[in-house]
Amino acid sequence: MHSLSALNALYNEKFSVDNFHQNPTGLYKPVNHIMNIPGKRIRPLLLLMGCEMFGGDAKQALNPSFAVEVFHNFTLVHDDIMDNADIRRGVPTVHKLYGTNAGILAGDVMLAFAYRYLTDVAPQYVPSLITIFNKTAIEIFEGQQMDMDFEKRNDVTEGEYLKMIEFKTSVLLGCCLQLGAVIGGAGAEDQKLIYEFGLKLGLSFQIKDDYLDTFGEAEKVGKRIGGDIIQNKKTYLYVTAFNNANAAQKAQFTSLLTEADEEKKIKEVKQLFEATGARQQALDKSDELYNVALQSLQKISVGEENKKPLAEMAQKINNREF
Amino acid sequence: MHSLSALNALYNEKFSVDNFHQNPTGLYKPVNHIMNIPGKRIRPLLLLMGCEMFGGDAKQALNPSFAVEVFHNFTLVHDDIMDNADIRRGVPTVHKLYGTNAGILAGDVMLAFAYRYLTDVAPQYVPSLITIFNKTAIEIFEGQQMDMDFEKRNDVTEGEYLKMIEFKTSVLLGCCLQLGAVIGGAGAEDQKLIYEFGLKLGLSFQIKDDYLDTFGEAEKVGKRIGGDIIQNKKTYLYVTAFNNANAAQKAQFTSLLTEADEEKKIKEVKQLFEATGARQQALDKSDELYNVALQSLQKISVGEENKKPLAEMAQKINNREF
Numbered sequence: 001m002h003s004l005s006a007l008n009a010l011y012n013e014k015f016s017v018d019n020f021h022q023n024p025t026g027l028y029k030p031v032n033h034i035m036n037i038p039g040k041r042i043r044p045l046l047l048l049m050g051c052e053m054f055g056g057d058a059k060q061a062l063n064p065s066f067a068v069e070v071f072h073n074f075t076l077v078h079d080d081i082m083d084n085a086d087i088r089r090g091v092p093t094v095h096k097l098y099g100t101n102a103g104i105l106a107g108d109v110m111l112a113f114a115y116r117y118l119t120d121v122a123p124q125y126v127p128s129l130i131t132i133f134n135k136t137a138i139e140i141f142e143g144q145q146m147d148m149d150f151e152k153r154n155d156v157t158e159g160e161y162l163k164m165i166e167f168k169t170s171v172l173l174g175c176c177l178q179l180g181a182v183i184g185g186a187g188a189e190d191q192k193l194i195y196e197f198g199l200k201l202g203l204s205f206q207i208k209d210d211y212l213d214t215f216g217e218a219e220k221v222g223k224r225i226g227g228d229i230i231q232n233k234k235t236y237l238y239v240t241a242f243n244n245a246n247a248a249q250k251a252q253f254t255s256l257l258t259e260a261d262e263e264k265k266i267k268e269v270k271q272l273f274e275a276t277g278a279r280q281q282a283l284d285k286s287d288e289l290y291n292v293a294l295q296s297l298q299k300i301s302v303g304e305e306n307k308k309p310l311a312e313m314a315q316k317i318n319n320r321e322f
Numbered sequence: 323m324h325s326l327s328a329l330n331a332l333y334n335e336k337f338s339v340d341n342f343h344q345n346p347t348g349l350y351k352p353v354n355h356i357m358n359i360p361g362k363r364i365r366p367l368l369l370l371m372g373c374e375m376f377g378g379d380a381k382q383a384l385n386p387s388f389a390v391e392v393f394h395n396f397t398l399v400h401d402d403i404m405d406n407a408d409i410r411r412g413v414p415t416v417h418k419l420y421g422t423n424a425g426i427l428a429g430d431v432m433l434a435f436a437y438r439y440l441t442d443v444a445p446q447y448v449p450s451l452i453t454i455f456n457k458t459a460i461e462i463f464e465g466q467q468m469d470m471d472f473e474k475r476n477d478v479t480e481g482e483y484l485k486m487i488e489f490k491t492s493v494l495l496g497c498c499l500q501l502g503a504v505i506g507g508a509g510a511e512d513q514k515l516i517y518e519f520g521l522k523l524g525l526s527f528q529i530k531d532d533y534l535d536t537f538g539e540a541e542k543v544g545k546r547i548g549g550d551i552i553q554n555k556k557t558y559l560y561v562t563a564f565n566n567a568n569a570a571q572k573a574q575f576t577s578l579l580t581e582a583d584e585e586k587k588i589k590e591v592k593q594l595f596e597a598t599g600a601r602q603q604a605l606d607k608s609d610e611l612y613n614v615a616l617q618s619l620q621k622i623s624v625g626e627e628n629k630k631p632l633a634e635m636a637q638k639i640n641n642r643e644f
Contacts, residue, residue, distance in 0.1 A: 027467035078430060082423040101404040101470065104426060108400060109463040111433055116456040123449040127441065130448065134438040141431040145349035148423065 001052045004045065004309065010058060011044055015066050020113070030098045030106035031113075034073050037089050040322065043068045043176045049313065050180025050194055053306050060121065061183045064129060067117035068176050071133075074110035075140060077103050082148065111137075121183060128182045136175035143167025150234045154242070154254075161239040162203065170202030177310075193296045200293035201314055207286040208318070210235035214270060215279060220320065226266035232257050236285065241278035249276060290318055323374045326367065326631065332380060333366050337388050342435070352420045352428035353435075356395050359411050362644065365390040365498045371635065372502025372516055375628050382443065383505045386451060389439035390498050393455075396432035397462060399425050404470065433459075443505060450504045458497035465489025472556045476564070476576075483561040484525065492524030499632075515618045522615035523636055529608040530640070532557035536592060537601060542642070548588035554579050558607065563600035571598060612640055 002010065019035065020028040044065035051061040058065075079085075080093040081103050087093065095103030118133055119126050146164040150156045174195040181194045212221050213228045214237055228235050242253060249272055256272075259265040273279045293314060297307055316322035324332065341357065342350040366387035370380040380387075401407075402415040403425050409415065417425030440455055441448050468486040472478045496517040503516045534543050535550045536559055550557050564575060571594055578594075581587040595601045615636060619629055638644035 021464075024464055024467040024471060026471055027464060078426055082426060104400055104404060105463055105467060105470075108429070108433065109460060111430065112456055112459040112463065115437055115452065116460070119449065119452045119456070126452065127445040127448045130437065130441045130452065134434055134441070137434040138431060138438070141427055141434065142343075142346055142349060145346040145427060148427075149346060149348055 001306070001309065002048075002058055004049075004313070007045055007048045007052075007058055008041065010062065011041060011048070011065060014062055015069075019066070020109075026098075026102060027105060027109060030077075030094045030102050031110055033097065034077055034088075034094050034106075035070065037091055039089065041069060042317075042322065043072050043172060046173060046198065046310075046313070047176040047180040049310055050177035050186075051184040052180075053194070053300075053302060053310060054181055054184030054186040054190065055302075055306075056180070056184030061180055063117045063120040064179050064183065065176075067114045067133075068172070068179070070110050070117060071114035071137070072172065074107045074114065075144070077107040077110065079144060081107075082144070118179075125183055129179055132175055132178050132182070136171045139167040139171045143169070143171075156234055156239050158236075158240055158243060161234065161236060165206045165236075166199065166203055169206055170199045173202040174198035187301075190300050190302070193300045196296040197293050197300075197310070197314075200289045200296065201317065204286045204289035204293060205317055207236045207282055207289065210237055211279070211282045211286065212320075214266075214273065226262075226270075229266050229269045230262055236282050237273050237278050240281050241273050241276040244276040244278060244281075245272070290314075323628070323631065324370075324380055326371075326635070329367055329370045329374075329380055330363065332384065333363060333370070333387060336384055337391075341388070348420075348424060349427060349431060352399075352416045352424050353432055355419065356399055356410075356416050356428075357392065359413055361411065363391060364639075364644065365394055365494060368495060368520065368632075368635070369498040369502040371631055372499035372508075373506040374502075375516070375622075375624060375632060376503055376506030376508040376512065377624075377628075378502070378506030383502055385439045385442040386501050386505065387498075389436045389455075390494070390501070392432050392439060393436035393459070394494065396429045396436065397466070399429040399432065401466060403429075404466070440501075447505055451501055454497055454500050454504070458493050461489040461493045465491070465493075478556055478561050480558075480562055480565060483556065483558060487528045487558075488521065488525060491528055492521045495524040496520035509623075512622050512624070515622045518618040519615050519622075519632070519636075522611045522618065523639065526608045526611035526615060527639055529558045529604055529611070532559055533601070533604045533608065534642075536588075536595065548584075548592075551588050551591045552584055558604050559595050559600050562603050563595050563598040566598040566600060566603075567594070612636075 018032045020031045022028060047065040047068055048058040048061055052058050076088060077094045080088055081095045081100055085093055086096045093103075094106055098106070115133075118129055121129065143164055143166070146160070147168055150160070150164060175198070177198040178191050178195040181191050186194065210228065213235070214226060216225060218225050228238070242250065245253060252268070253272060256265055256269055259268075294311070297311060297314070300307065313322065340354045342353045344350060369387040369390055370383055373383040374380050398410060399416045402410055403417045403422055407415055408418045415425075416428055420428070437455075440451055443451065465486055465488070468482070469490055472482070472486060497520070499520040500513050500517040503513050508516065532550065535545075535557070536548060538547060540547050550560070564572065567575060574590070575594060578587055578591055581590075616633070619633060619636070622629065635644065
């Protein structure tokens with residue numbers, strides 16, 4: 001088994017160059033732009049770790065690991081167009097730099113390349129990899145649609161919100177681990193367990209992320225606290241608070257949506273999150289999901305030594321140390 | 323072997339309903355909208371015919387035949403956004419009806435569904451089908467980029483133009499036939515020949531299409547003659563005429579680009595197409611490519627009886643009877 005830093009090195013050695021054709025440049029410059037923004041490469045690393053956990057060699061899984069990174073970045077390019085976002089990871093978004101048409105087409109070709117890299121492996125794995133990946137891709141688009149739909153609604157339930165973040169962000173983590181597990185030779189039951197581990201870890205992470213945006217410390221989180229509140233973003237805190245609220249609290253909530261004084265808005269919405277029990281509920285839900293994730297990991301039929309890297313990774317992700 | 327109408331019936335029986343999930347409706351209503359517009363289904367039919375030519379059963383190729391139709395329609399949805407087109411086949415375009423974001427996301431999910439249907443076949447075919455399809459999809463995006471690039475240029479060569487239409491429209495016809503051939507059990511050499519047949523047939527068709535837009539009869543073509551000239555569209559006629567033109571003709575061409583009197587513009591550009599030899603060159607090129615297509619068909623190592631349906635189809639396409 002390779003260490004985390006060795007896996008990182010393997011990946012970077014192969015993919016830290018411009019991996020796309022040069023021509024037509026109008027098509028591939030935007031692709032190389034987003035692919036070259038430094039990142040944690042968490043999805044490819046999870047895929048490679050999933051492979052090695054079952055005794056596979058990460059080198060056999062490198063192309064699929066690049067596929068999931070290309071796919072993830074494709075979703076960012078199209079999401080940024082839909083969200084009209086100008087900045088991503090500190091640099092201008094693709095459509096901001098190159099125009100909307102270039103962003104649409106760059107995303108499209110990235111999706112095709114994701115499938116190309118995914119299937120550039122030993123042919124016996126191709127049907128399984130494709131089936132898992134297709135299901136995930138479709139769920140991610142459904143999650144993005146739910147997210148856009150929820151912006152226009154005030155009656156989103158906790159269950160609906162959890163399904164949305166599951167589809168929009170968590171299924172890809174489960175998918176990465178399962179793809180790696182397939183190449184590593186895992187059986188059907190172990191594939192299911194490692195998928196569940198990634199899925200629940202992703203959900204736990206997302207809810208904690210919502211929590212920290214409101215209740216974290218600015219230096220640790222690396223961004224202004226309360227951003228979600230200012231934008232009236234439907235987060236786990238928002239949805240649970242609104243559902244838990246009594247009539248008076250609901251009225252206060254609704255009037256705060258249009259409050260112009262940002263400091264006042266943040267302070268009073270935080271108080272509502274506390275008073276409705278949403279703050280504690282978010283922490284509890286995140287912890288619960290993290291524990292469910294670890295239970296799935298424990299059930300996988302490989303030795304403890306093989307589980308250690310992913311258990312450590314889960315802890316790092318949970319502690320915001322990765 | 324099934325007749326053309328029997329293949330059509332097989333396809334319609336399975337796919338003339340809403341084939342996509344109902345929820346989220348914001349995602350799938352736009353998809354069902356474009357998929358339900360009546361059409362000739364030429365790509366799925368070519369795929370099914372390619373399969374049966376080699377003795378395969380079209381029923382085994384139905385899912386991939388739907389995949390190419392979904393893929394083709396996905397490209398229309400995204401192209402219509404990029405071209406800012408309001409109408410497609412007589413009805414409002416997806417983004418016009420549902421908004422640009424819905425159009426982007428509907429296209430994305432259609433691409434994923436194309437891969438899902440493509441790979442919903444006997445697993446031994448999956449690696450080949452995916453490899454052929456990936457290559458084609460990437461070329462189509464490159465062709466779309468070339469097309470957008472050419473709009474801003476006046477020095478496009480005949481070779482560049484042919485490469486653009488090859489990528490943008492013809493490779494998909496070759497791909498459909500080859501995908502069918504794979505499922506029908508064709509060997510590598512026959513796969514190459516049937517691909518070439520489709521590719522050249524597509525090129526021949528596209529050049530003739532350009533020709534008829536200018537020199538056809540309105541009743542037969544079913545649209546106003548001269549539309550490409552009015553829009554200064556880079557067609558085979560335009561590109562060859564401009565490259566053949568002497569200095570005086572080039573100057574006349576350039577001044578006609580901004581001519582406001584549409585009838586005068588059409589008349590004088592037609593005269594230039596004639597005087598520069600572009601009109602005859604387009605006819606000759608289309609015929610030449612059609613004959614090359616037929617030669618590829620002739621070389622395929624199956625009996626004449628098996629080639630007959632595709633030979634007849636080629637003739638119908640060439641005569642605008644399909």
